[in-house]
Amino acid sequence: MKKFSIKIVDPNSKKEIDLNKVFENKFFNEIPDLFIEDGNSLTNTQSDFYNDVKFPNYDDVDDFGSLLDKSRKSVFGKKLDDEIPMRTNILEAGCGTGQMSIALSRYGRQVYGIDLSKGSLIEAKKFISSNNIKSVHLFRMNIFKLFFEENTFDIVISNGVLHHTYNPKLAFSKLVKVLKPGGIIVIGLYHKYGRIIQKMRQGLIRVFGDNLKFLDKRFREKISYKKKYAWFLDQYKNPSETTHTYSQVLNWFNDENIEFLSSIPFDFNLDKKLFQKNEIKNSFEIFLDEVSLTLNPRQISEGGFFVMIGKKKNK
Numbered sequence: 001m002k003k004f005s006i007k008i009v010d011p012n013s014k015k016e017i018d019l020n021k022v023f024e025n026k027f028f029n030e031i032p033d034l035f036i037e038d039g040n041s042l043t044n045t046q047s048d049f050y051n052d053v054k055f056p057n058y059d060d061v062d063d064f065g066s067l068l069d070k071s072r073k074s075v076f077g078k079k080l081d082d083e084i085p086m087r088t089n090i091l092e093a094g095c096g097t098g099q100m101s102i103a104l105s106r107y108g109r110q111v112y113g114i115d116l117s118k119g120s121l122i123e124a125k126k127f128i129s130s131n132n133i134k135s136v137h138l139f140r141m142n143i144f145k146l147f148f149e150e151n152t153f154d155i156v157i158s159n160g161v162l163h164h165t166y167n168p169k170l171a172f173s174k175l176v177k178v179l180k181p182g183g184i185i186v187i188g189l190y191h192k193y194g195r196i197i198q199k200m201r202q203g204l205i206r207v208f209g210d211n212l213k214f215l216d217k218r219f220r221e222k223i224s225y226k227k228k229y230a231w232f233l234d235q236y237k238n239p240s241e242t243t244h245t246y247s248q249v250l251n252w253f254n255d256e257n258i259e260f261l262s263s264i265p266f267d268f269n270l271d272k273k274l275f276q277k278n279e280i281k282n283s284f285e286i287f288l289d290e291v292s293l294t295l296n297p298r299q300i301s302e303g304g305f306f307v308m309i310g311k312k313k314n315k
């Protein structure tokens with residue numbers, strides 16, 4: 001049985017568990033299935049939805065080299081890879097088909113990728129096995145019922161996930177618990193104003209049918225059919241999505257003892273580090289910045305997304 005650099009603990013008793021003994025019948029494709037229900041039916045609905053919609057899925061020709069290339073071409077992926085220290089323990093919550101976990105798995109880092117979706121985890125596992133990657137560890141697990149001790153991870157990343165849960169702020173607090181003091185949390189969410197045009201496209205497609213999907217630039221790009229399918233369902237048929245603002249997430253940070261470091265796009269600058277501390281903008285300035293995202297071309301083409309980065313304070 002595989003040895004991990006962290007402990008796997010039962011969320012109720014908080015006792016360490018031996019996966020082989022306790023969960024011996026609960027593996028699929030060698031992935032431990034540690035999913036526990038949280039009492040809200042949306043979690044099960046999303047589990048079924050993403051079991052079919054394996055997001056973001058792979059291009060037909062992807063291998064470890066091409067995946068690293070793609071990740072480093074995205075400024076966000078490159079900066080994360082450059083700034084996350086070597087030999088850290090990383091949690092990616094809602095890892096989908098595993099691209100981010102895999103891209104960050106070099107330099108002695110150990111990446112723990114959790115997701116609800118069996119289908120996505122199986123795709124991730126196929127890629128990991130065929131590329132002989134040893135430092136990504138996958139689990140089927142619910143963010144609301146984590147099998148990790150408090151203060152375990154150096155870095156927690158959750159990109160495009162919390163806005164599909166029944167309570168994004170509660171989910172955020174669960175992630176903060178397993179982050180070490182001094183550790184960094186990176187959260188990507190749909191933006192209330194940045195997503196307005198995408199909401200209009202969703203409305204048009206709802207009323208006039210799926211033939212209008214050419215309104216979305218992804219359908220004009222050269223990507224695999226699997227990726228287009230995943231994008232279309234994720235963006236236009238999702239059982240639930242919420243939208244958020246910088247000011248709202250700052251309140252989450254305050255409530256959970258997280259010091260604000262930076263945000264994309266609000267204080268993003270190619271020359272600056274993501275993990276470098278920025279001033280918090282005043283509420284009028286940030287209101288103008290947030291509203292102006294409505295017509296920001298990048299937001300319109302990417303579906304209206306923002307990222308908030310913070311550091312857990314030492315009590």
Ligand SMILES: C[S@@+](CC[C@H](N)C(=O)[O-])C[C@H]1O[C@@H](n2cnc3c(N)ncnc32)[C@H](O)[C@@H]1O
Binds near residue numbers: 046165
């Ligand atoms: C839009 S996908 C994002 C995947 C990946 N982070 C990315 O950026 O490509 C959202 C993912 O969140 C997962 N998810 C949603 N709710 C979750 C929960 N309560 N616990 C764990 N994963 C969850 C879904 O199964 C899905 O794979």
